[in-house]
Amino acid sequence: MKVSELSSAEFSERLAGDGIRLAAGPFNCRLQSGVPEIAGELSRLYAHHPLIDDTQFVDFHVGIQPGHGVRRWLRPQARFIVDSIEPFTPLPRDQSLPMLEWGLNWCITAYSQHILVIHAASVARGNRAAILPAPPGSGKSTLCAALVNRGWRLLSDELTLIRLDTGELMGLARPVSLKNASIDIIRNYAPDAFLTQPVLDTTKGTVALMAPTQASVEAVDTPTRAAWMVLPRYQAGSDARLTPMGNGAAFMQLADNAMNYHILGARGFEAVGRTVDQCRNFSFEYSRLDDAIAVFEQLAGDET
Amino acid sequence: MNHLLAALRDPQSVLQLSPSQWDLLIRQTRHANLLGRLYERLCAAGLEADIPQRPRNHLQSGAIMATQQQYSIRREARLLRDALAPYEIPLILLKGAAYVAGKLPAAQGRLFADIDILVPHERLDAAESALMLTGWQSSVTDAYDQRYYRRWMHELPAMRHIFRGTTLDVHHTILPPTARLKPDARLLIEASVEIPDLPGVRTLALEDLILHSASHLFHEGEPDNLLRDLTDLDLLLQHLGRDDTAWDALLARAGRLQLSGPLGLALRYTESLLNTPIPARIGKQVGNDTTGSAGQRLLDLLYSRMLRPQHPSTADRLTPLARKALYIRAHWLRMPPLLLAYHLAHKAIFPPKLEELPPMDEKKAA
Numbered sequence: 170m171k172v173s174e175l176s177s178a179e180f181s182e183r184l185a186g187d188g189i190r191l192a193a194g195p196f197n198c199r200l201q202s203g204v205p206e207i208a209g210e211l212s213r214l215y216a217h218h219p220l221i222d223d224t225q226f227v228d229f230h231v232g233i234q235p236g237h238g239v240r241r242w243l244r245p246q247a248r249f250i251v252d253s254i255e256p257f258t259p260l261p262r263d264q265s266l267p268m269l270e271w272g273l274n275w276c277i278t279a280y281s282q283h284i285l286v287i288h289a290a291s292v293a294r295g296n297r298a299a300i301l302p303a304p305p306g307s308g309k310s311t312l313c314a315a316l317v318n319r320g321w322r323l324l325s326d327e328l329t330l331i332r333l334d335t336g337e338l339m340g341l342a343r344p345v346s347l348k349n350a351s352i353d354i355i356r357n358y359a360p361d362a363f364l365t366q367p368v369l370d371t372t373k374g375t376v377a378l379m380a381p382t383q384a385s386v387e388a389v390d391t392p393t394r395a396a397w398m399v400l401p402r403y404q405a406g407s408d409a410r411l412t413p414m415g416n417g418a419a420f421m422q423l424a425d426n427a428m429n430y431h432i433l434g435a436r437g438f439e440a441v442g443r444t445v446d447q448c449r450n451f452s453f454e455y456s457r458l459d460d461a462i463a464v465f466e467q468l469a470g471d472e473t
Numbered sequence: 474m475n476h477l478l479a480a481l482r483d484p485q486s487v488l489q490l491s492p493s494q495w496d497l498l499i500r501q502t503r504h505a506n507l508l509g510r511l512y513e514r515l516c517a518a519g520l521e522a523d524i525p526q527r528p529r530n531h532l533q534s535g536a537i538m539a540t541q542q543q544y545s546i547r548r549e550a551r552l553l554r555d556a557l558a559p560y561e562i563p564l565i566l567l568k569g570a571a572y573v574a575g576k577l578p579a580a581q582g583r584l585f586a587d588i589d590i591l592v593p594h595e596r597l598d599a600a601e602s603a604l605m606l607t608g609w610q611s612s613v614t615d616a617y618d619q620r621y622y623r624r625w626m627h628e629l630p631a632m633r634h635i636f637r638g639t640t641l642d643v644h645h646t647i648l649p650p651t652a653r654l655k656p657d658a659r660l661l662i663e664a665s666v667e668i669p670d671l672p673g674v675r676t677l678a679l680e681d682l683i684l685h686s687a688s689h690l691f692h693e694g695e696p697d698n699l700l701r702d703l704t705d706l707d708l709l710l711q712h713l714g715r716d717d718t719a720w721d722a723l724l725a726r727a728g729r730l731q732l733s734g735p736l737g738l739a740l741r742y743t744e745s746l747l748n749t750p751i752p753a754r755i756g757k758q759v760g761n762d763t764t765g766s767a768g769q770r771l772l773d774l775l776y777s778r779m780l781r782p783q784h785p786s787t788a789d790r791l792t793p794l795a796r797k798a799l800y801i802r803a804h805w806l807r808m809p810p811l812l813l814a815y816h817l818a819h820k821a822i823f824p825p826k827l828e829e830l831p832p833m834d835e836k837k838a839a
Binding site: 197223224225226227228230252253254257258280281282283284372431432433434436 | 495500525527529534544784
C-alpha cells in the first residue's frame, strides 16, 4: 500500500497519532506531527512511497511538535524530535516541513556509519548513477531537479549513500529541497512537478520542496553503480562545458564532501577510492538547463 | 519491557526478537549509549550473522563510532603526555581513556564525552599552565563556578582544546574533598601502572579503576550513563576475576581507600542486573545474598529504575522520583549540609543559563 492510497483524513489522523510509517529507500521512517497543517503537502511529497505496517523495524522515529508554553501561540515554534530526543533549537512554526526534512537528513548522517554518506546529489539512468557533489549555491539541487524531470531517476538531492561492501549506491528518493531563484526556475521548467508553497526566511533563504517522481520512488531499490562524478558550477551566461578531472582531485572532492569520512577511517578511504576509480570524473560549468541536460544525455549515451 | 538488559544478560535471547522488538531494543540501546558495546557483545557470543540487517546497521554504526574514538583517545594521550612531560608531571589516565589506553575489555564499544586525568594535588597549578600553553582552555567562564570548582571540587573546571575540540577533566583526586568518603589520591598515584606500548602514559591499577568507576557511578553518575557505567564495571570485574585471589585484594583495597560502600553497591548491582560472575564468598562478604537494611532496600528501589536505559519505554511512575532522589543523594554525599545549602541557594538566586541546543547545522542538516 502506498501513501497516496490513504484518504487525506486517514493521513492526517495517522500523522497526528501513531505516525505515518513509510520506507524511504534503505530507511524505514515513522513520521509524526503535532503540527497538523503540514499534512496536505507532506502527503503529496511522499505520495508514492510504500507504507510499512507497524510490525516492521523502524530506523528513525521522528516528529514535529509545536513549541512549549507560550511559543505555541506567540511567534509559534516547531520542534524536531527523534525518539524523544530534541537535537536542535526550535524553528518558526511555518518552517515545520523543511525542518522535518532537515531532521531526517540529520538522522541519516548522525546514525549511519555503516555506509559512506556524501553531501551530494545523485541521479541515475538505469543502473548507472551520476554523483553531483558541490557546495551550496553551485546549483546542484537545481540541476538535480531538472534531470529528474527529464527522465533521470532521483536517488537523493542532498545525501548520496555508498555501501561499504559492494560500493553500490543506495537511493532515498525523498523530496528535493529547492532554494531561492531555483524554485521559480523549476516551476517553469517542470510545470507538472509538485512543489510545496515556498517557506520564507529560513537559514537557507526561501525553500520549497519538490516531490520525487513516481518512477524514482518505484525503482529506488534498483542496484545502482556510480558511473560519473560531476562537480557542477552554475556560471551565468556560460556554455555547458565538461572538463575531465584527475583522479586525485576527484578523490579530494568526494572525501571533502563525505560526512563521515573521518569516522570510517580506512573503510572510508577505500570506498571513496573505489568510487573515483569506477567513475568518469568531470567538473561542469553551465547556465542553461536544457544545455546541461543535453550534456548528461550524451554522457549516458556514450557508454550504452 | 527492558530488552537491553535482557540482551546484555543473555545475548542468545535476541534470537527470539521480532522486528518491532528489535526496534525497541535499538532505541533503548541508543538512549543508554550502548550500541557499540551491545554489538561487540553479540559478536563475541557468535550471533553476528543472526542480527537482522536493519538493527545490525545501527549497532555497527555505534561500534564504528567507538573504534574511531579510540584512535583519537590514544592520540590525545600521547599529546597530553608530551604537554606534561617538560614539567615532569606524570600522565595518569582515568575511566574510559584508561580502558582504551590499557586495551582493557571495558574499552569495547565505549563512547566518550571527555578524557579524565589525575594529577598530584601539589602539581595542579603547574599542570594547568602546561595544558594552557598547549591549547587547552577552561570552558567555565562564570566566576562563582570557577571558585566553586577550585575550592570544593576534586577536579578543575572542564578544559577544551581550542583546535581539536576535545574535552578534558583534570582531577586531583577521585571524590570531592568535601565528600564523606575520603580516598587518598596519593595511594592511587603510587599504584598507577605504565602502559607497555605507550611509554610515559599511566593508568590507575585495575583494582583502583574498578573502585573509581564504582564511586563515580554511585556518587555523581549522569543518569543517562548509569547503565553504561554499570556495564563498564561488569567488564572490569570479569577481567579482574581471571585471578581468583584478586577479589580479596579488591575488598582490602576498597577498605584502605574508604570505598567499601560504593564497591558493595557495584558488586550488588552487577551481579543482580548483569549476572556478573562474582565468587559466592565475596558476595557474602558484601551482603549480596541479603535483602539488606531498609536503606539498602530504598536504594534498590531507586537504582533498579535508574540502571535502565533512560527511554520512555522503560520508565514507570516512580522513574522521575528516582531520578530526583538520586540527584539529591549525590549532592548530599558530596558536601556537608551547610555548604550544600549555600551552593543550592546561590544556584537558586543566580540560576545557570539553560544549556542552549545547537541550531540546525548547515552542513549536517543540509
